[in-house]
Amino acid sequence: MGTKKFLTGLGATATAVKMADVDVITSFPIRPYTGVMMILSQMVANGELDAEFIHADGEHAQLSISHGASAAGARTFTGSSGVGVTYAFETYSPISGGRCPVQMLIADRTLDPPGDFGSEHTDALGCRDQGWIMGWAETPQEVFDNTLIYYRVGEDPRVRLPQFNCHDGYFVSHIPGDVEIPEQSQVDEFLPPYRPVDPLDPQNPLGHGPQIFPDQGPALEAMRHNAMMAAMPVIEEAIDDFGRIFGRKYAPFVEEFMTDDAELVFFINGAHAHTARYAIKHLRERGIKVGLVKIRFIRPWPTDVLQESLSRFKAVGVVETNSSFGIARGGGILAPEVCGSLYDVPQRPLIASFMGGLGGEPITLKEFDFIAEKLKKIAESGKIEKPVYWLGFEE
Amino acid sequence: MATQKVEKTKVDRIRSLAKAPMDDYYVSGHRTCAGCGPAINYRMVAKAAGKDTIFVGPTGCMYVANTSYLCVPWAVPWIHAQITNAGGIGSGISAAYEARIRKGKYKGKFPNVIVMAGDGGSSDIGLQALSGAMYRNHDLLFISYDNEAYANTGIQVSPTTPYGARTTFTPPGPVVPEGKKLWPKDLAKLIVGGHPSVAYVATASIGYPIDLMNKVRKALNVEGAAFMHIHAPCPKGWGFPADKAIEIARLAVQTGMWTMWEYENDEYKINIQPKKLKPVSQYLEAQDRFSHLTAEHKAKIQNFVNHKLAMLGIKVPVEAVTA
Ligand SMILES: Cc1ncc(C[n+]2csc(CCOP(=O)(O)OP(=O)(O)O)c2C)c(N)n1
Ligand code: SF4
Ligand SMILES: [Mg+2]
Numbered sequence: 001m002g003t004k005k006f007l008t009g010l011g012a013t014a015t016a017v018k019m020a021d022v023d024v025i026t027s028f029p030i031r032p033y034t035g036v037m038m039i040l041s042q043m044v045a046n047g048e049l050d051a052e053f054i055h056a057d058g059e060h061a062q063l064s065i066s067h068g069a070s071a072a073g074a075r076t077f078t079g080s081s082g083v084g085v086t087y088a089f090e091t092y093s094p095i096s097g098g099r100c101p102v103q104m105l106i107a108d109r110t111l112d113p114p115g116d117f118g119s120e121h122t123d124a125l126g127c128r129d130q131g132w133i134m135g136w137a138e139t140p141q142e143v144f145d146n147t148l149i150y151y152r153v154g155e156d157p158r159v160r161l162p163q164f165n166c167h168d169g170y171f172v173s174h175i176p177g178d179v180e181i182p183e184q185s186q187v188d189e190f191l192p193p194y195r196p197v198d199p200l201d202p203q204n205p206l207g208h209g210p211q212i213f214p215d216q217g218p219a220l221e222a223m224r225h226n227a228m229m230a231a232m233p234v235i236e237e238a239i240d241d242f243g244r245i246f247g248r249k250y251a252p253f254v255e256e257f258m259t260d261d262a263e264l265v266f267f268i269n270g271a272h273a274h275t276a277r278y279a280i281k282h283l284r285e286r287g288i289k290v291g292l293v294k295i296r297f298i299r300p301w302p303t304d305v306l307q308e309s310l311s312r313f314k315a316v317g318v319v320e321t322n323s324s325f326g327i328a329r330g331g332g333i334l335a336p337e338v339c340g341s342l343y344d345v346p347q348r349p350l351i352a353s354f355m356g357g358l359g360g361e362p363i364t365l366k367e368f369d370f371i372a373e374k375l376k377k378i379a380e381s382g383k384i385e386k387p388v389y390w391l392g393f394e395e
Numbered sequence: 396m397a398t399q400k401v402e403k404t405k406v407d408r409i410r411s412l413a414k415a416p417m418d419d420y421y422v423s424g425h426r427t428c429a430g431c432g433p434a435i436n437y438r439m440v441a442k443a444a445g446k447d448t449i450f451v452g453p454t455g456c457m458y459v460a461n462t463s464y465l466c467v468p469w470a471v472p473w474i475h476a477q478i479t480n481a482g483g484i485g486s487g488i489s490a491a492y493e494a495r496i497r498k499g500k501y502k503g504k505f506p507n508v509i510v511m512a513g514d515g516g517s518s519d520i521g522l523q524a525l526s527g528a529m530y531r532n533h534d535l536l537f538i539s540y541d542n543e544a545y546a547n548t549g550i551q552v553s554p555t556t557p558y559g560a561r562t563t564f565t566p567p568g569p570v571v572p573e574g575k576k577l578w579p580k581d582l583a584k585l586i587v588g589g590h591p592s593v594a595y596v597a598t599a600s601i602g603y604p605i606d607l608m609n610k611v612r613k614a615l616n617v618e619g620a621a622f623m624h625i626h627a628p629c630p631k632g633w634g635f636p637a638d639k640a641i642e643i644a645r646l647a648v649q650t651g652m653w654t655m656w657e658y659e660n661d662e663y664k665i666n667i668q669p670k671k672l673k674p675v676s677q678y679l680e681a682q683d684r685f686s687h688l689t690a691e692h693k694a695k696i697q698n699f700v701n702h703k704l705a706m707l708g709i710k711v712p713v714e715a716v717t718a
Contacts (some may be wrong), residue, residue, distance in 0.1 A: 023494035023498065024487065050494070052494045056527065057483075057524070057530075060483070060524075061486075061527050064476070064480035064482075065483045065490065068451070068488040068489075069490050071484075071491075072449070073495055073501065074490070074494055090480075094475075200449050201472060202446060202448060202472060204472075205471050205472045207466075207472070207473045208475060210462030210463075210466060210467050211458060213463070
């Protein structure tokens with residue numbers, strides 16, 4: 001059953017895209033995501049994948065072409081990194097509002113200035129409010145799996161939303177790991193062919209996206225909101241089915257590691273969870289009761305799951321590989337969402353953010369030690385001394 | 396990009412207005428201004444294209460004034476595009492049908508994909524998307540309906556606005572007496588000049604419906620990308636009475652302000668060539684947007700037109716100006 005391959009995140013994505021029998025692929029070069037398009041274009045040239053491979057005139061065009069293709073009933077794949085992601089910003093809301101389940105790989109890259117190839121999540125997180133499903137994978141295997149899971153969730157008639165399938169540039173996009181490649185028949189069982197609802201088709205003439213007046217706005221926005229909320233049970237269903245068919249069982253929204261008796265946790269998304277696991281093992285040897293809470297979906301944000309999970313701990317350190325200058329509490333994008341999620345919970349942990357990995361720096365074991373130390377102090381004293389720490393700039 | 400494509404139905408020439416199809420696919424339900432040139436154009440294009448058509452409509456008058464209140468005036472599928480990306484949306488629709496038909500995922504025939512973009516959405520903010528679609532040679536027809544301004548936002552200058560026109564961003568005043576100071580971008584030439592895959596490029600005008608509809612059919616019969624630039628006077632923006640759009644459109648051709656040609660097989664063909672051209676002043680004086688121009692400005696425009704015609708190889712005398 002299946003084979004094992006040693007693949008990068010980009011190789012894993014391309015393999016999954018091929019197995020998903022995508023119809024239209026739109027490309028434009030920017031590091032680090034570019035590699036996925038090199039692989040896919042070779043697959044098309046070799047005749048291994050039957051798809052229109054389009055050289056778009058920029059990222060805005062990549063997304064626009066994907067939008068048109070998806071509205072006309074095709075399964076589509078696109079991708080980008082860094083400023084490429086922000087260049088296409090105008091197109092994101094029309095795609096989700098048009099309920100087109102386009103999938104976009106984001107292999108994160110720091111935004112300019114200055115030019116920097118390293119991974120930082122601000123490119124993707126800056127687009128978090130555009131009505132796209134969004135989450136991060138930590139390993140090439142998770143990348144492969146998420147690619148299939150996202151198509152299935154996004155194309156589900158109860159959801160019909162596009163997806164940002166994110167992983168860290170280089171740390172995941174370029175570092176290979178073992179990936180179980182399933183049989184095509186397993187993929188076909190998990191992911192049925194895309195059955196578009198009301199595609200552009202002269203046999204069934206319909207208008208997509210007519211102008212409205214303000215009084216018609218609330219209903220449309222509520223529909224998009226409901227679709228995003230409806231994704232929650234659909235994700236759970238898909239993850240269940242995924243486990244049954246492929247034998248790999250994920251926690252749908254929030255994965256915990258060594259949390260059974262933990263008092264302190266690192267809250268994290270993406271590749272740095274990998275280092276965090278090692279750090280936790282070392283810290284545990286020194287008697288520090290620390291664990292990991294890794295969030296797999298940022299949109300929809302799993303408020304209920306986080307309330308249940310995080311209210312069990314004394315202190316939560318939110319690791320922020322992103323920036324939002326002047327945001328509430330003055331740190332990154334995730335902490336205010338974590339705080340907001342816990343506001344209604346009587347038993348709340350204390351929460352501090354740790355700005356780390358900015359510009360694509362690795363977050364080192366030492367830095368995780370530092371976070372754990374601060375969290376320990378916070379838990380013991382029962383109060384936070386400050387809401388945000390910048391790793392590498394602190395005493 | 397086509398490999399094995401399902402054959403497209405070829406459409407025949409329309410011989411006269413009386414023999415034009417009775418069926419309309421751009422129907423009632425819009426609220427464009429009375430006498431709107433772009434709306435007249437839409438009706439002719441949809442009539443010529445017929446029912447197996449998908450329209451792409453970027454933001455502009457032909458979006459906003461056509462689709463108010465969540466209803467649409469098309470009897471064929473239509474999708475909104477951003478003002479920036481109609482060429483991209485059109486490319487995607489065409490690519491989707493290539494792939495789905497080839498892979499056996501769609502059983503019908505390949506539709507006509509027509510992008511209907513304003514001059515702003517094609518010669519300016521949408522130019523990159525247009526150029527990309529032409530360069531990649533997707534099977535589609537991109538039409539730029541030219542009302543010579545960003546009309547929907549309140550008549551602001553665009554690259555195709557003529558020299559000397561008053562718009563709400565080029566008001567004449569003592570320091571800038573002519574209003575718009577720049578010469579217009581020639582979009583159709585830009586497509587011909589830099590897009591070798593494009594097999595068919597034509598200009599047309601709502602003043603000449605048979606010519607317009609037959610050019611649409613020719614463009615749709617072409618394999619791959621085709622482009623049309625269609626002159627569509629705007630009574631509100633240009634300042635002429637609502638019942639004069641066709642007359643103004645014809646006058647533009649009769650004065651040489653608008654030229655009618657086709658480009659195929661590496662050659663330009665002039666389609667409508669008056670025996671004698673009327674002076675441009677007749678055209679300018681029929682519209683309020685030029686009412687501030689001096690004789691000197693008008694002479695400059697006449698020179699520009701003479702030069703443009705010479706470049707196209709049109710050598711017809713201009714009638715003397717009769718005051
Ligand atoms: C990105 C963006 N910028 C600006 C606008 C505002 N806008 C709406 S309609 C329009 C005018 C479009 O002009 P044109 O393409 O010539 O079409 P027309 O209205 O003249 O028919 C503009 C600028 C917009 N919708 N989107
Ligand atoms: S402003 Fe001009 S183009 Fe727009 S609807 Fe009115 S007449 Fe038509
Ligand atoms: Mg215009």
